[in-house]
Amino acid sequence: MREGMEITVTDHGRPIAKIVPIGEESGLEKLIREGLVTLPTGPRQSRYPDPVAANGTVSDLVKDQRR
Incomplete structure (x- = not known):
């Protein structure tokens, strides 16, 4: 490992x-350097808008939108 070997860690x-030696870019x-x-x-x-205040259950709101 001290010779600069790179190790890939896997899960099943x-x-x-990936474990890489310190100092390796x-x-x-x-990409930043370039x-x-x-x-x-x-x-x-x-990434999400603020929640909308509403009265009633989600089912009621969906039902109202389908009318």
Whole structure:
């Protein structure tokens, strides 16, 4: 391992992680260096809209939309 070997960690035969020697440039680091990727500068935005306030059950709301 000290010679710079790379190890792939698997879960039931499916690769889930990779252990690489310290100092080796990751794929992301390479893309950043090449200017193909930039890291975000602000806080992460939610992918989901704010919840809608509603009265009644979901079933009632669906029933009302089908009329």
